[in-house]
Amino acid sequence: MSQRRYxxxxxxEAAALTRSQIIEAGCEVVRxxxxxxxxxxxxxxxxxxxxxxxxxxxxxxxxxxxLRDAVxxxxxxQAGIDLEALRIGGVADLAELIFRQVSAFxxxxxxxxxxxxxxxxVRQRQALTAATAAAAPGWSEDQQRAASAxxxxxxAPAAYERIALDWGLDTxxxxxxxxxxxxxxxxxxxxxxxxxDDTTNS
Numbered sequence: 001m002s003q004r005r006y007x008x009x010x011x012x013e014a015a016a017l018t019r020s021q022i023i024e025a026g027c028e029v030v031r032x033x034x035x036x037x038x039x040x041x042x043x044x045x046x047x048x049x050x051x052x053x054x055x056x057x058x059x060x061x062x063x064x065x066x067l068r069d070a071v072x073x074x075x076x077x078q079a080g081i082d083l084e085a086l087r088i089g090g091v092a093d094l095a096e097l098i099f100r101q102v103s104a105f106x107x108x109x110x111x112x113x114x115x116x117x118x119x120x121x122v123r124q125r126q127a128l129t130a131a132t133a134a135a136a137p138g139w140s141e142d143q144q145r146a147a148s149a150x151x152x153x154x155x156a157p158a159a160y161e162r163i164a165l166d167w168g169l170d171t172x173x174x175x176x177x178x179x180x181x182x183x184x185x186x187x188x189x190x191x192x193x194x195x196x197d198d199t200t201n202s
Contacts, residue, residue, distance in 0.1 A: 018052065019060040025050035026071035027078070035105040041068060075101060128152055135189050143194040147185065150195060154182050 026046045033040050043064055047054045061067040079101040086094060128148040136144060153159060164174040
């Protein structure tokens with residue numbers, strides 16, 4: 001009886017190790033792609049990376065959906081992301097963890113814009129840069145660029161679409177929410193509160 005319990009324990013440990021290796025292989029596969037591109041995370045790709053059969057992956061994770069759930073859970077755990085513990089006051093810290101995790105993925109250029117839209121985007125960035133420099137002349141170039149970039153994100157069509165479509169706000173609500181966020185950034189600039197320290201990139 002004692003020997004049987006010992007054998008079962010060894011088998012459980014081996015199974016847990018194999019499962020862990022499969023999930024880690026999945027994490028490696030997705031990090032080689034853009035953060036939103038999980039098309040390469042397949043049973044076949046992970047089995048090859050982990051050095052096991054596809055049948056073994058199915059046995060441990062059940063399905064491709066099960067594999068993906070396990071991988072996203074592992075990525076969040078490795079990054080220290082705990083959404084259940086999220087409280088206002090800790091959102092900025094959690095956002096930093098998320099962005100650091102995102103930076104581990106392969107960077108992919110955004111879809112190339114139509115030349116007319118691309119030129120308009122350049123003019124918008126130039127206008128933001130000039131406005132920020134005028135409002136915060138004592139800031140370093142990196143500080144001015146960071147603040148301008150945040151404003152650029154907030155007035156981008158994608159920001160409106162995310163709030164209106166994903167969060168279900170109506171037109172006026174979405175506009176008001178983004179205007180509120182932009183005003184907070186404008187206030188920080190006016191009060192001399194830069195988004196990054198001068199020493200951040202040194």
